[in-house]
Amino acid sequence: MKLLRRTLIATAALVALGAQAAATVGQPAPDFTLKDTSGKTVRLSDFKGKHVVLEWTNPGCPFVRKHYDSGNMPATQKDATGQGVVWLSINSTERASSDYLEPAKLMAWKQERKATPTAVLMDEEGTVGKSYGARTTPHLYIVNPQGVLVYAGGIDSIPSARPADIEKATNYVKVGLAEALAGKPISAATTQPYGCSIKYKSAS
Amino acid sequence: MVTTPYVRAELLAHAPQGVAPGQPLWLGLSITHQPEWHTYWKNPGDSGLPTDLAWTLPAGLDAGEIAWPLPKKIPIGTLANYGYEGTVLLPVPVTVASSFAPSPLAKDATIKLRASWLVCRKECIPEEGEFTLQLPIQSTTALNGAAFEAAAKALPQPVLAGTNGIVPDSQAQIADGNLLNVSVQGLPVALRGKTLDLFPETAEVIDNAAQWKQAWNGSVWTAQIPLSAQRSASPSLMPVVLAEQSPAHATGPDTRTGYRAELKVLGTWPQVASVASVSPALEAALKANAAQASGAAAPAMGSGASSLTLTAALLGALLGGLILNLMPCVFPVLAIKVVGFTQHAQDRRAHRVSGIAYTAGVVLSFIALGALMLGLRAAGEAVGWGFQLQSPAVVASLAALFTLIALNLAGVFEFGHFLPSSVASLQARHPVADSFLTGVLAVAVASPCTAPFMGASLGLTATLPAPQALAVFAALGLGLALPYLAASFVPSVARALPRPGAWMDTFRKLMAFPMLATVVWLVWVLGQQSGIDGAGALLILLVGLSLVVWALSLAGRARVWMATVSIAAMSLLVWAFAPHITHIPTAQAATPSTQASATGWQPWAPGAAEQIVATGRPVFVDFTAAWCVTCQYNKKTTLANADVLADLQTKNVALLRADWTRRDPAITAALTQLGRSGVPVYVFYRPGKPPVVLTEVLSVDEVRATIAQL
Numbered sequence: 072m073k074l075l076r077r078t079l080i081a082t083a084a085l086v087a088l089g090a091q092a093a094a095t096v097g098q099p100a101p102d103f104t105l106k107d108t109s110g111k112t113v114r115l116s117d118f119k120g121k122h123v124v125l126e127w128t129n130p131g132c133p134f135v136r137k138h139y140d141s142g143n144m145p146a147t148q149k150d151a152t153g154q155g156v157v158w159l160s161i162n163s164t165e166r167a168s169s170d171y172l173e174p175a176k177l178m179a180w181k182q183e184r185k186a187t188p189t190a191v192l193m194d195e196e197g198t199v200g201k202s203y204g205a206r207t208t209p210h211l212y213i214v215n216p217q218g219v220l221v222y223a224g225g226i227d228s229i230p231s232a233r234p235a236d237i238e239k240a241t242n243y244v245k246v247g248l249a250e251a252l253a254g255k256p257i258s259a260a261t262t263q264p265y266g267c268s269i270k271y272k273s274a275s
Numbered sequence: 276m277v278t279t280p281y282v283r284a285e286l287l288a289h290a291p292q293g294v295a296p297g298q299p300l301w302l303g304l305s306i307t308h309q310p311e312w313h314t315y316w317k318n319p320g321d322s323g324l325p326t327d328l329a330w331t332l333p334a335g336l337d338a339g340e341i342a343w344p345l346p347k348k349i350p351i352g353t354l355a356n357y358g359y360e361g362t363v364l365l366p367v368p369v370t371v372a373s374s375f376a377p378s379p380l381a382k383d384a385t386i387k388l389r390a391s392w393l394v395c396r397k398e399c400i401p402e403e404g405e406f407t408l409q410l411p412i413q414s415t416t417a418l419n420g421a422a423f424e425a426a427a428k429a430l431p432q433p434v435l436a437g438t439n440g441i442v443p444d445s446q447a448q449i450a451d452g453n454l455l456n457v458s459v460q461g462l463p464v465a466l467r468g469k470t471l472d473l474f475p476e477t478a479e480v481i482d483n484a485a486q487w488k489q490a491w492n493g494s495v496w497t498a499q500i501p502l503s504a505q506r507s508a509s510p511s512l513m514p515v516v517l518a519e520q521s522p523a524h525a526t527g528p529d530t531r532t533g534y535r536a537e538l539k540v541l542g543t544w545p546q547v548a549s550v551a552s553v554s555p556a557l558e559a560a561l562k563a564n565a566a567q568a569s570g571a572a573a574p575a576m577g578s579g580a581s582s583l584t585l586t587a588a589l590l591g592a593l594l595g596g597l598i599l600n601l602m603p604c605v606f607p608v609l610a611i612k613v614v615g616f617t618q619h620a621q622d623r624r625a626h627r628v629s630g631i632a633y634t635a636g637v638v639l640s641f642i643a644l645g646a647l648m649l650g651l652r653a654a655g656e657a658v659g660w661g662f663q664l665q666s667p668a669v670v671a672s673l674a675a676l677f678t679l680i681a682l683n684l685a686g687v688f689e690f691g692h693f694l695p696s697s698v699a700s701l702q703a704r705h706p707v708a709d710s711f712l713t714g715v716l717a718v719a720v721a722s723p724c725t726a727p728f729m730g731a732s733l734g735l736t737a738t739l740p741a742p743q744a745l746a747v748f749a750a751l752g753l754g755l756a757l758p759y760l761a762a763s764f765v766p767s768v769a770r771a772l773p774r775p776g777a778w779m780d781t782f783r784k785l786m787a788f789p790m791l792a793t794v795v796w797l798v799w800v801l802g803q804q805s806g807i808d809g810a811g812a813l814l815i816l817l818v819g820l821s822l823v824v825w826a827l828s829l830a831g832r833a834r835v836w837m838a839t840v841s842i843a844a845m846s847l848l849v850w851a852f853a854p855h856i857t858h859i860p861t862a863q864a865a866t867p868s869t870q871a872s873a874t875g876w877q878p879w880a881p882g883a884a885e886q887i888v889a890t891g892r893p894v895f896v897d898f899t900a901a902w903c904v905t906c907q908y909n910k911k912t913t914l915a916n917a918d919v920l921a922d923l924q925t926k927n928v929a930l931l932r933a934d935w936t937r938r939d940p941a942i943t944a945a946l947t948q949l950g951r952s953g954v955p956v957y958v959f960y961r962p963g964k965p966p967v968v969l970t971e972v973l974s975v976d977e978v979r980a981t982i983a984q985l
Contacts, residue, residue, distance in 0.1 A: 093504035097944060098652065102740070133401050170398060204504050206321040206354055217948065223505040230324055232393065232401030254885065261507040263479045267399040268322040271352045 093204025096260045100212070100220040101202040105161070105192040108174035113159070113190050116218065122251055123157040124148075124244060125212040126188070127200060127269060130180045131170025132208040133232050134266035139184045141234040143242075144209070144226070148187050151248055160188040163200030165272035171195075197271040207266035211244050215251060222247045224262030231265075277404035281394045282314070283307045286386070286406035287364065289423040290416040294336075294384050296373045301423050302338065303366040304328060304390050304406075306359070313358040314392045316346035318478040320356035324393040324401075326365060331387035335375025339368045344429035345518055345533035348472050351397065355484035357474050361529075364426040383409035431516040431533030435461030447513055449542035450499075455481065457498045459517060459536045466519060466534070467491055473498060474516040474533075479507045502545075509544040512537055546940055585743055589750045592733075596754020599721050609717070609759075623766055629710040630763025636714020638752035644718065645748030648952075649741055664902040665938045667804045671813050671856045673719065674797040678817050679824065681790035684783050687821070688828035714756065721755060733952045796904070803901035803936045805856055812855035819845040875924075879933035881941045887929045888960045893985045894929045898946060898956040901936040905971055906955040913973040922982040928959075961985055 094101055104114045115123065126144070128135055138144040148158050160181070164171045172180065174193055181191055194200055203212060204223075213222035227240035247257040276285045285305045292298035304326070306314055315323040330338040343365070346357040377384060386408040393401050410416060434445065448456040457473070468491055475481055482501040489498040496517070518533040600609065648662060663669050682688060739747070794817070802810035823845050826837035876897075877883075884894045897914065899906040913919060923930065933942045935954050949956055949968060957969040959981055967981055 095504045131398060133399060168397065201353060217950065219947065224507060231391075232324070233391075256882065261479075261505050263507055264322075265324065266322060267395065268351045268354050268356070268397070270397055271354075273352050 094202065094212070094220050094223070096220050096223050098220060099218050100214040101199075102218075103199040103202065105194055105199060107190040107192050108178040110174075111190075113192055115159075115214065118157045118214075119218055120216045121155060121157050122151075122216060122248065123159060123214040124151055124248070125203065125214065126158065126160045127205045127208050127210040128160045128162055128191075129164045129170050129208040129267065129270065130172060130177065131164070131168075132267035135208050137232055137234050138209060138226055138237070139181075139186065141237055142185070143234075143237045145184055145186045147226070147242060147244055150245060152187055152189060154248070154252060156248060156252075158188040160186070160191045161194050161199060161205075162191070163194040163197045163205065164270045165197065166195050167272070168270040170270055195272065197269070200269055200271065205264075205269055207264045208269055209266055210264040210269075213244070213247055213251060213257070221251060222257050222260055223264075224259070225264045225266075228262070230263065277402075277406065279394075279400075279402055281309050281312045281396075281400060282392070282402065284390065284392075284404050284406075286388050286408050287419045287422060288386065288408055288410050288416050289420055290410060291420065293414055293416070294371060294375070294377075294410055294412045296335075296371045296375055298371065300336075300369040300371055301366050302330070302369055302386060302388070302408075303364045303423065303426065304388065305362065305364045305419075305422065306392065307362040308360055308394065311360075311396045312394050313347075313349055313356070313360045313396075314363070314394050316357040316359070316474065317341070317343050318357055318474070318476055319393075320349075320358075320478075320483045321351075321354040323356050323358065323395060323399070326390065326392040328365070328367060329389045330367075331389075332369070333375070333377065333384050335372045336384065337370045337372065339370070341365045341367055342426070342430050344426055345431055345516060345529070345531060346474055347521065347529075348474070350484065353484055356395075357483075364422050366423055366426045366430075377412055382411060382413070384412055386410050429529070429533070431518075431535040434459065434534050434536045445536040445538050447538040447540050449502075449540065449544060452545035453502050453504075455500045455502060457496075457500055457515070457538060458492075459496045459515075459538070460494065461536070462494070462496055462517065462534055463532075464494075466496075466517075467494065470520045471496060471498075471517045472520045473500065474518075476514040476516065477508055477510045479503060479505075480510065480513065506544075511540050513540055514538070585739070585746075588739075588747050592747045592750035593754040593757075596751040597757060599751075599755050600758055626763040628707055630760045632707040632710035633714045633717075634753070634756035634760045636711035637718055637756040638714075638749050640715045640718035641748045641752035641755075642745050645745055646741075649744055662938070664800065664900075665804075665936065667801055667809060667857045670797050670801045670804065670902070671816075674794050674801070674813060674817060675820055676716075677790050677794045677797065678820060681787045681794065682821060682824060684790060685787035686780075686784060688824050717755065718752065800902040800936070801856065805858055808855045809858060812852035815852055816845075816848055816856075819848040876930045876932045879931040879942070879945075881945065884931055884958075884960050887931075888962050891962045892927055892929050893962065894931060894960040895923065896931045896933060896956075896958045896960070898933045898935060898942065898951075898954045898958075900934065900954050903935075903954045909955060909957075909973040913975050913978060916975050916978075919975055919978050919982075922979055926982055926985045928982070928985070959985070 100115065102114065102116045104112060107113050126148075130136065130139070135144075151158050162172070162177060174191075177193075178191055181188070192199075205212075207225075209226050211222070211224065211226055212220060215221045222243070224243055226244055227237065227242045229236040229240035243259055243262050247259065250257050276283065278284075283306070287303050287305050289301040289303075290298070294300060306326070308314065315325050317325050319325055326341075328338075328341060332338060344359070344363060346359060349356045349358055349360070386406075388406040388408075389403070390406065391401065391403045393399055445459040445461070446457070448458075450456050471489060480503060482503045485501045487498055487500045489496065491497075514535060514537045516533045516535050518531045521529070521531055644663070651662070733747070733751075798810050798813055801813050805812075819841075822841045823838070826834065826841040829837055879896060879898075884896055887894045897906075897910070899910065901907070933939075933945065935942045935946075943952075946952060946954070946956060949958060951968075955971050955973075957971075957973055957978075959967040959969070961967070969977055969981060
């Protein structure tokens with residue numbers, strides 16, 4: 072019985088631990104429900120059966136601007152959604168931050184740059200960002216049709232703010248999606264995300 | 276000098292002997308930050324970029340790497356960065372080669388620097404600056420000597436510097452797959468007992484912002500540092516810098532000294548399971564399969580968004596639990612139950628209470644086991660259903676338990692003989708506790724028998740939220756307990772049973788044999804895991820255990836002597852043989868028999884099936900394990916059937932066998948992809964068509980029909 076009790080305690084501890092651990096590649100991606108910029112509710116599990124890209128974004132961040140002003144991020148989005156992939160841009164910037172944009176303004180900023188994500192989601196409380204362990208803008212994730220996280224990391228291989236580097240860099244998301252859609256394991260499944268810190272709401 | 280709203284950056288030089296071969300020459304970028312703003316260290320931490328210096332120097336001058344001064348840990352909410360505030364000088368040593376030959380007329384060497392840095396408060400600004408410096412060749416440049424001297428002091432020193440090249444043994448042991456146990460020797464006495472900051476030079480390994488424990492063990496500093504959940508680097512040597520912890524955003528002069536230790540990484544980095552994606556076509560096929568298997572109204576919704584619904588999963592689990600009663604692994608436990616049932620055949624109240632207690636035992640242990648599996652998965656372990664039997668220690672313990680039960684049933688001993696009377700009478704006085712424990716036992720042995728219909732339900736638990744997943748496990752338990760529960764509530768069942776009498780003793784002894792058969796099976800499973808030595812060790816321990824139990828059942832002086840001797844002998848046996856049980860032999864020494872290639876079966880490897888299918892050849896994969904009775908049954912019957920084998924050969928089907936007897940994260944990942952979490956799983960991969968997952972209880976007709984469609 073002592074053993075059983077010990078097992079139960081260990082289980083409880085593990086479950087508590089698991090609740091805190093950030094999303095891990097190879098494990099089920101945490102489900103979430105967020106409102107998009109038009110106020111519509113979007114759930115990750117609604118897209119079961121499709122590949123989903125999660126992109127943490129913040130127009131106030133120069134690294135995000137590098138990839139949007141150059142057209143790199145919109146092109147990657149278009150390429151993905153054209154193949155039936157769902158692309159969710161998520162903004163976890165807290166309301167109090169100087170970078171915070173109202174949903175309408177955020178959407179307008181994206182549209183000006185011809186961005187074509189499936190939806191732009193508001194995560195002002197930062198709960199979804201933290202559950203994925205998202206650290207930077209941009210920080211990208213790929214979820215497979217079974218809801219398993221298969222990629223976490225940067226948009227590409229050269230961490231810099233210089234738009235000129237985009238051409239020389241390997242676009243990890245593009246390569247990863249191509250591999251995933253062909254039914255192959257993603258060769259670079261975790262890479263270094265680079266950019267600005269996400270302006271999370273401080274824990275109160 | 277470049278001045279922006281956030282920093283003032285200046286190119287400095289230190290050449291006390293002018294620019295000449297062999298003489299010291301330092302260049303450096305001095306950055307003075309506005310309050311609250313910072314730039315980054317070589318490992319910027321969770322975000323940011325290290326400052327980058329690109330030099331254009333006259334021929335013969337060669338700039339080295341930045342000699343990074345000790346950084347600060349800069350927490351930002353739940354994240355952490357490593358960088359500099361206030362004023363920092365990033366010095367770069369320059370070697371002057373003997374080939375450095377300025378024209379005799381030249382008074383100065385022209386130094387050009389293009390620097391880029393990221394300066395952040397909460398917001399971040401990438402900045403760049405171009406700097407030019409005319410460095411006198413013949414005369415002294417030492418105006419900023421003090422700044423360079425300070426920077427040299429701020430450069431972390433190697434631990435135990437100056438003790439004749441003795442490299443201190445500092446290491447980082449990978450523990451539990453998510454932790455680094457760091458121990459550093461040779462730190463200066465002045466730091467002892469103090470709380471330290473740790474700065475890893477390798478990015479993307481540790482969880483930078485995590486809270487971790489540290490301690491001083493004499494002169495050795497130790498710490499348990501959590502790994503990043505999304506680690507992308509797996510170094511074998513991890514240089515770290517240690518310094519006394521300073522309060523965040525400390526003002527005033529920095530008096531800390533940094534010490535650099537190169538940690539040898541011990542253990543293996545946990546593998547990041549690379550998950551192949553399943554095409555929507557396969558997804559649909561799996562869904563159809565699951566719906567078909569569950570027997571419930573197939574949720575043929577066009578949306579395709581919902582796979583197997585929760586209700587269907589619960590129903591499937593209940594049905595699966597019911598069928599589990601007929602499986603060979605649960606049968607012996609049920610036998611005990613039947614004996615107990617007849618013992619108080621006429622007491623209906625006792626029946627009901629014991630039926631409920633048994634059900635509670637079964638359901639609660641299923642929930643506990645399910646929670647353990649989910650917990651381990653959440654903690655990053657690649658485990659699936661039946662994982663507990665992948666541990667040789669668990670298999671050995673079960674074998675010991677079943678031996679004891681068999682000896683008890685056979686009448687070799689009675690528990691009352693050697694247990695304290697309070698415990699011995701527990702069974703008699705607490706039939707409720709007894710029934711509960713029988714339920715626990717039933718679950719312990721039932722788990723390897725993944726019954727048909729259960730596969731899809733259990734696979735679903737990996738994707739469901741925890742409460743719903745646990746509900747599926749509970750339904751499974753309820754199904755297992757249901758027949759007995761029903762029997763204990765229906766009086767006619769009790770009446771139909773024969774009256775207690777002498778036959779019961781005979782029946783009880785008979786039941787010892789299925790128990791012993793179970794022991795044989797467990798020994799065989801252990802043999803698959805730990806080799807012939809492990810199985811032999813287990814057998815000798817079982818003999819020793821039986822001796823101890825027999826000795827304890829004696830009376831008088833014989834008991835004292837025999838017990839003493841046999842316990843001493845048993846201790847010796849445990850000491851000598853127990854390690855063999857958990858010892859996992861090297862791969863070539865013990866190729867599990869399930870991978871025998873004589874019959875054309877090849878061992879499975881990640882991606883192997885896909886590769887073969889790409890050549891146009893169909894593939895059949897058997898996901899199996901030695902401890903999985905259903906798997907073994909199928910292997911000996913359907914998969915050994917001559918017609919099936921002939922069909923497979925005619926269609927030139929490649930046969931792959933994935934053996935899950937021991938833990939294998941790659942196989943767990945492959946099972947997860949197929950929407951399953953346990954074995955058996957049988958899959959046909961076909962070129963250009965979605966794969967077919969067959970039912971767990973494989974019939975010859977089913978396999979042949981599927982082959983015919985290839």
